[in-house]
Amino acid sequence: MIKLHLPYPPSGWDLYNGWGKTRRLSSTYQKWRNDAGYFIKAPHAPIDKPFALHVALRRQNMRQDLDNGSKAILDCLQHYGVIKNDNLYERLTMCWDSDLPAECVIIIQVCEAGLAA
Known part of the structure; x- marks a missing residue:
């Protein structure tokens, strides 16, 4: 199990500029990913098995969609190098929590066989 405290992730709408071949990371996402990097200590080897991601966010305003931060977190x-590929996640749970020690708390757990369903 890996537990991380991160800054609040940007919305999925704010990750990239452009479309297709001209798509590039937005400055908002680049800054957040750099900031998040200070709180991430990668394991010796990335998780290369199916995993579950649990995300708790401290709500910043009432108009936010809970699921908009998941893409930024997984890509980060x-x-x-915490995970080998974000296509390995089999379970994602997200919740609002006003009592967090950080804006975003995530827990990553390797899934045991048969528990992904």
Whole structure:
């Protein structure tokens, strides 16, 4: 199990500029990914098995969609070598929690066989 405290992730709508071949990381996402990197200590080897990701966020305003931060988190975990590929996640749970020690708390757990369903 890996537990991380991260800054609040950007919305999926704010990750990239452009489309197709001209698509590139937005400055908002680049800054957040850099900031998140200070809190991430990658394991010796990335998780290369199916895993579950549990995310708790401290709500910043009432108009936010809970699921909009998941893509930024998964891509960041892959970028820093915590997970081998974000296509390995089999379960994602997300919740709002006003009592967190950070804006975003995530727990990554390797799935045991047969528990992904």
